Amino acid sequence: MMAAGEQGAYYSVVVPVYNEAGNLPELHTRLTAVMRALARPYEIIFVDDGSTDQSVPIMRSLQDGDPHLVIICFQRNFGQHPAVIAGFNRAAGEVIITLDADLQNPPEEIPKLLAKLDEGYELVSGWRRRRKDPLARTLPSLVVNKMMGALTGISLKDYGCMLRAYRRQVVEYLKLFPERAKFITALTSWLRVKICEVEVEQSTRRTGTSKYNYPKLIRMNFDLLTGFSITPIQVVSAIGLGIALLGFLLGTAILVWNIAHGRAAFDVATLAAIVLMVSGIQLLALGMIGEYVGRTFVQVQGRPYYIVKAVFEPSRAGGQE
Numbered sequence: 001m002m003a004a005g006e007q008g009a010y011y012s013v014v015v016p017v018y019n020e021a022g023n024l025p026e027l028h029t030r031l032t033a034v035m036r037a038l039a040r041p042y043e044i045i046f047v048d049d050g051s052t053d054q055s056v057p058i059m060r061s062l063q064d065g066d067p068h069l070v071i072i073c074f075q076r077n078f079g080q081h082p083a084v085i086a087g088f089n090r091a092a093g094e095v096i097i098t099l100d101a102d103l104q105n106p107p108e109e110i111p112k113l114l115a116k117l118d119e120g121y122e123l124v125s126g127w128r129r130r131r132k133d134p135l136a137r138t139l140p141s142l143v144v145n146k147m148m149g150a151l152t153g154i155s156l157k158d159y160g161c162m163l164r165a166y167r168r169q170v171v172e173y174l175k176l177f178p179e180r181a182k183f184i185t186a187l188t189s190w191l192r193v194k195i196c197e198v199e200v201e202q203s204t205r206r207t208g209t210s211k212y213n214y215p216k217l218i219r220m221n222f223d224l225l226t227g228f229s230i231t232p233i234q235v236v237s238a239i240g241l242g243i244a245l246l247g248f249l250l251g252t253a254i255l256v257w258n259i260a261h262g263r264a265a266f267d268v269a270t271l272a273a274i275v276l277m278v279s280g281i282q283l284l285a286l287g288m289i290g291e292y293v294g295r296t297f298v299q300v301q302g303r304p305y306y307i308v309k310a311v312f313e314p315s316r317a318g319g320q321e
Helices: 024-037 055-064 080-090 107-117 135-152 168-174 184-191 214-228 231-261 268-301
Strands: 011-017 042-048 069-074 095-098 123-128 164-167 195-200 308-312
Touching (some): 011 024, 024 042, 024 107, 042 080, 080 184, 107 164, 164 168
Parallel strands (some): 042 069
Antiparallel strands (some): 069 308, 123 164
């Protein structure tokens, strides 16, 4: 078989890594066994997303005995999607596979995706039907899935599963998008590539902790909403129009009541509540507009999506700074 880095690799496996020192040796062993069984040239690309534990030294030690392993190290933590894109930019294979480093995506499920890909699909995504995550993780994921389906017009059961197999052409398409917030599954849905889902198993996390927390999920949802649709502003505008109409009707009703009865129809507390409600909608609208303006500002700055600190090729003793 050809070593990683050679252009003859048929499969490229991209694995974002962030503080997964406890999982890397087992992941490498199991993933290597799966790729060898496929009997085609392959490469494994570990993309370190600014880990602060022993992930990089462990990956370097694994590379010493593996001619198929490439290691890309970021200058700092940029996020999972930039790590995947960096792996895409380095991948040489005709089929690119992605999976998480936490072993919740069992590498043994990869052949299921490849079998479906051979049926003519351009992208095959895993569907974690029986999730092992707590309810605090599955409920936000359900919300994201519904939101993604509404924005893209394509209904998938599991937009968040990292275990996927891509044809090279799809990856080449993804490289054409200049925006910073690259939601890969949303972009592929927008491209209308031939996509399907395959039910895959999910394992419980053995070591380490999940890198997703509520602030990140909220940030991701805002990026998703403002990056792929102007619907939020349209919705807020419609609500504002409705409240303005309601205010006009209330004002008319109060005026008529005062004329007919010679006293106010509503007390001060009621009017204060109405004012607070309207003010809240105005602040929401301003915040939504600010979100779009902020995204434009960040995009115009032109800062790189990620910065590579070093690339360690298996055929070299040192890195490439």
